[in-house]
Amino acid sequence: MTDLGFSQAQPVQNSLLTETARTRKRNAAERRFRAFGIAAIMVGLLMLILLVTTIVSKGTGAFQQTFITVNVELLESKLDKKGNRNIEEIKKVTTFGYAPLLKTAMKDLVADLSIETSLKSKHLAALLSKSAVAELRAYVIANPDQIGKTVEFRFLAQSRVDGYLKGRVTRESVVNDKNISAEQLDLVDALVAVGTIEKTFNLDFILGSDASDQRPEAAGIGVSMAGSLFMMMVVLALALPIGVAASIYLEEFAPRNWLTDIIEVNIANLAAVPSIVFGILGLAVFINYMHLPMSAPLVGGLVLTLMTLPTIIISTRAALKAVPPSIRDAALGVGASKMQAVFHHVLPLAAPGILTGTIIGLAQALGETAPLLLIGMVGFIASNAPETIAEGLLSPNSAMPAQIYEWAKRADPAFYERAWGGIIILLVFLVTMNTIAVILRRRFERRW
Amino acid sequence: MSFVKLTASALAIAAVSASSAAARDQVQVAGSSTVLPYASIVAEAFGENFDFPTPVVESGGSSAGLKRFCEGVGENTIDVANASRKIKAKEVKACAENGVTDIIEVRIGYDGIVFASDINANSFEYTPTDWFLALSDKIMVDGQLVDNPNKTWADVNSNFPAVEIQAFVPGTKHGTREVFEDKVILAGCEATGAFEHLLAHAEGETAKAKKKAAEKACIALRTDGRSVDIDGDYTETLARIESNKDGIGVFGLAFYENNTDKLQVATMSGIVPSTESIATGEYPVSRPLFFYVKKAHIGVIPGLKEYAEFFVAEEVAGEDGPLAEYGLVADPELEATQEAVSDEKTLDNNS
Numbered sequence: 001m002t003d004l005g006f007s008q009a010q011p012v013q014n015s016l017l018t019e020t021a022r023t024r025k026r027n028a029a030e031r032r033f034r035a036f037g038i039a040a041i042m043v044g045l046l047m048l049i050l051l052v053t054t055i056v057s058k059g060t061g062a063f064q065q066t067f068i069t070v071n072v073e074l075l076e077s078k079l080d081k082k083g084n085r086n087i088e089e090i091k092k093v094t095t096f097g098y099a100p101l102l103k104t105a106m107k108d109l110v111a112d113l114s115i116e117t118s119l120k121s122k123h124l125a126a127l128l129s130k131s132a133v134a135e136l137r138a139y140v141i142a143n144p145d146q147i148g149k150t151v152e153f154r155f156l157a158q159s160r161v162d163g164y165l166k167g168r169v170t171r172e173s174v175v176n177d178k179n180i181s182a183e184q185l186d187l188v189d190a191l192v193a194v195g196t197i198e199k200t201f202n203l204d205f206i207l208g209s210d211a212s213d214q215r216p217e218a219a220g221i222g223v224s225m226a227g228s229l230f231m232m233m234v235v236l237a238l239a240l241p242i243g244v245a246a247s248i249y250l251e252e253f254a255p256r257n258w259l260t261d262i263i264e265v266n267i268a269n270l271a272a273v274p275s276i277v278f279g280i281l282g283l284a285v286f287i288n289y290m291h292l293p294m295s296a297p298l299v300g301g302l303v304l305t306l307m308t309l310p311t312i313i314i315s316t317r318a319a320l321k322a323v324p325p326s327i328r329d330a331a332l333g334v335g336a337s338k339m340q341a342v343f344h345h346v347l348p349l350a351a352p353g354i355l356t357g358t359i360i361g362l363a364q365a366l367g368e369t370a371p372l373l374l375i376g377m378v379g380f381i382a383s384n385a386p387e388t389i390a391e392g393l394l395s396p397n398s399a400m401p402a403q404i405y406e407w408a409k410r411a412d413p414a415f416y417e418r419a420w421g422g423i424i425i426l427l428v429f430l431v432t433m434n435t436i437a438v439i440l441r442r443r444f445e446r447r448w
Numbered sequence: 449m450s451f452v453k454l455t456a457s458a459l460a461i462a463a464v465s466a467s468s469a470a471a472r473d474q475v476q477v478a479g480s481s482t483v484l485p486y487a488s489i490v491a492e493a494f495g496e497n498f499d500f501p502t503p504v505v506e507s508g509g510s511s512a513g514l515k516r517f518c519e520g521v522g523e524n525t526i527d528v529a530n531a532s533r534k535i536k537a538k539e540v541k542a543c544a545e546n547g548v549t550d551i552i553e554v555r556i557g558y559d560g561i562v563f564a565s566d567i568n569a570n571s572f573e574y575t576p577t578d579w580f581l582a583l584s585d586k587i588m589v590d591g592q593l594v595d596n597p598n599k600t601w602a603d604v605n606s607n608f609p610a611v612e613i614q615a616f617v618p619g620t621k622h623g624t625r626e627v628f629e630d631k632v633i634l635a636g637c638e639a640t641g642a643f644e645h646l647l648a649h650a651e652g653e654t655a656k657a658k659k660k661a662a663e664k665a666c667i668a669l670r671t672d673g674r675s676v677d678i679d680g681d682y683t684e685t686l687a688r689i690e691s692n693k694d695g696i697g698v699f700g701l702a703f704y705e706n707n708t709d710k711l712q713v714a715t716m717s718g719i720v721p722s723t724e725s726i727a728t729g730e731y732p733v734s735r736p737l738f739f740y741v742k743k744a745h746i747g748v749i750p751g752l753k754e755y756a757e758f759f760v761a762e763e764v765a766g767e768d769g770p771l772a773e774y775g776l777v778a779d780p781e782l783e784a785t786q787e788a789v790s791d792e793k794t795l796d797n798n799s
Contacts, residue, residue, distance in 0.1 A: 094497045096763045130770065134496040173709035212492040213485035214774055291524050293472060295504055376478070379506035380488035383495060384474075396474065396504040409681045411485065411706040 055423050062421025065202035065217060066157040066165050068128060068191070072105040073150045074140060085144045095133040099125070102132055115190045119183055127184060129156035131211065131218035157197060159216045159414035161188055165199050168413065205421060210382040210403065216414035219407070221422050223382035227297045227397030228366060234301025234393070235308055235365050240358055243312030251320045252342050271310035278307045279371030287375060295376040295396035303375060304365040311364065315357020319350040324448045352444035359437040363430050369401040378402045400426045472523050475503035475755050479513020479530030480623055481681055482559060482700050483737050486771050487530050490759045493770065500751030510623035517740060518543035527745045527752050531738045532559065532623030540795065550743035550794040554756060555785055556765055558777035560701035560726040561627055561733045564711040569693045570609045572714040578605050580636025582613050583675045585668040588642045596670050616688050616697040617669070619679035627735040628698055629667040637666035686710065701726070702775025726777045734777065743794055760785050
């Protein structure tokens with residue numbers, strides 16, 4: 001083999017400007033390689049474009065919602081029979097007691113607009129979301145003085161009506177549907193024409209809480225966003241100090257021996273452990289042994305801290321290593337102690353790198369679902385907005401990726417749209433965090 | 449150092465949490481993913497109508513839920529387990545070993561199991577025998593028990609089109625699987641005579657043990673890829689059918705009713721599944737749904753009894769309630785259930 005190659009390399013008497021067969025071959029190989037590289041990038045770009053367009057086209061619908069404006073007469077005979085405005089007695093009327101008011105209101109609405117329809121009032125009221133009764137009851141309890149008056153409300157329309165306005169539900173698709181009929185859609189068309197039904201931006205999707213399977217139109221990602229936020233607070237408060245302290249010690253102070261070698265290998269290995277393993281660990285240690293509450297963002301945060309620590313330690317050590325030894329030597333040379341040299345000179349120079357690593361670690365933790373499955377953060381959970389920090393940490397809550405996963409599982413196709421909408425919000429967070437990391441690196445990192 | 453302060457405060461938060469963990473104020477529910485939508489509808493309405501916080505409902509399957517339910521008594525165990533089947537004697541025993549003795553069983557209604565294919569694919573009219581012949585591991589051919597040779601639906605029943613058999617059935621951790629086995633496969637097994645054959649050749653000391661062995665052999669499904677276990681939710685089954693138009697899936701009635709634009713339902717023994725045909729008992733494949741309440745938690749966890757009572761109230765679980773609207777078949781004996789809940793009637797320990 002080598003003999004053959006040697007004999008081929010013998011005749012080299014041509015000019016550099018004329019291409020020999022061998023040069024041509026080499027040049028062709030290079031061109032091919034470049035073409036492969038470009039093709040690989042194109043494939044990647046194509047995938048990205050495909051992903052982004054799918055997400056945006058499927059998810060933007062979730063940010064808009066259909067509303068029906070309707071005047072409701074708050075009948076005293078239904079809501080406060082004794083008429084003494086005692087709040088305790090008003091509270092005794094359940095949401096089921098409010099349903100007749102909506103039926104009457106819808107009937108009046110159709111009659112006032114003189115739209116002809118053969119639908120019964122039950123089917124008229126079915127155009128409204130199931131959340132309307134709850135909204136009405138909450139309003140009456142907050143404003144008992146309005147009982148007996150007629151008040152204008154803007155209720156959510158039920159998911160099929162919303163889907164019809166968004167083009168997801170068509171007349172063909174409702175043939176077998178018992179939730180809506182073609183006749184109801186005729187009425188929807190008429191109400192859209194007069195402006196009673198309209199599709200507008202829906203802030204509640206971003207700020208609201210999760211809703212049950214019967215009312216996808218009322219579901220929002222806000223509470224689970226708060227859950228994610230509290231988890232990230234825990235991760236930041238624990239992983240950053242522990243991670244930085246550990247890496248400073250390992251990098252600057254620890255002696256090099258077999259023990260630190262073992263620790264180093266283990267940290268590198270931990271970074272590659274599947275996240276579900278941390279979930280099982282969290283279940284065993286934090287919930288079963290330490291008796292912390294189930295489904296609490298505090299536990300979620302602790303589990304994600306374990307998951308993020310290796311990432312932070314590795315990036316912090318890399319940042320510390322990148323600070324040239326001359327800085328340390330100079331500090332020690334003018335009489336600084338080892339600790340002063342590290343904290344006054346090395347750490348500030350390594351800070352941009354540390355922060356970048358931390359933000360990337362946090363972004364990774366923010367998008368994590370698997371460990372949350374095991375500590376009970378997936379389900380119909382994000383229903384109560386936390387009011388205090390302690391409540392935010394301890395009362396059951398979900399997280400954004402877990403909420404998206406939960407929505408994607410539910411039967412009503414309207415939830416599917418919300419899952420995509422949730423992905424958009426999650427991606428906005430991730431992109432923002434990564435952009436901050438890039439900016440930090442660009443602006444403050446020093447090259448030596 | 450601010451790092452030190454941060455760590456100290458974080459540790460303080462953790463310490464506070466450990467002590468205040470003893471003050472859980474919302475009901476925690478876990479279990480069957482079939483019951484999950486009903487439970488979340490009730491939980492939501494409960495939160496709206498009472499001053500208690502909205503209960504937390506997790507899914508994960510009947511068996512997983514009952515296992516967590518039986519872990520013990522105390523604040524960090526769940527209060528209610530949802531199940532799409534009755535609790536097993538084995539589970540009651542496991543519960544008792546962990547100190548969970550007084551269990552209140554609440555039947556909320558019935559749920560139908562339907563067989564559906566893609567809306568543009570072939571429609572089917574099944575009998576349990578067809579499903580047994582299509583999916584069983586071994587079937588009877590000329591009086592002999594042989595490995596299932598059927599490849600297409602036409603092999604099973606000459607009235608069916610000659611499309612490949614591809615069925616997506618719930619995995620073994622789902623309560624739905626058990627109903628599918630009992631009401632469809634086992635019924636087909638008995639109808640084809642395979643059951644008698646198996647019973648005659650079954651090993652066992654007593655007649656009861658023999659019957660059990662024969663039943664177990666009956667419900668063994670083929671493992672050559674024509675029957676696929678779906679461990680996830682119905683959305684996964686739906687996705688499989690959308691990508692494989694010849695596939696037939698097993699769904700809950702409520703799920704089918706929410707996706708009538710994508711699925712068409714097959715009849716079973718000539719009956720179209722609907723809440724009415726299930727309520728009258730004409731449609732054969734249905735099962736009761738339950739939830740189980742830990743009596744020891746009543747009075748400790750605020751709102752637990754109220755939640756249980758609210759769940760079975762006439763306006764919630766009755767014929768015109770939101771649960772029936774979503775697809776639950778109301779229980780005709782709801783009144784008895786309401787009484788049992790308000791009396792906190794527990795399961796017999798020897799059951």
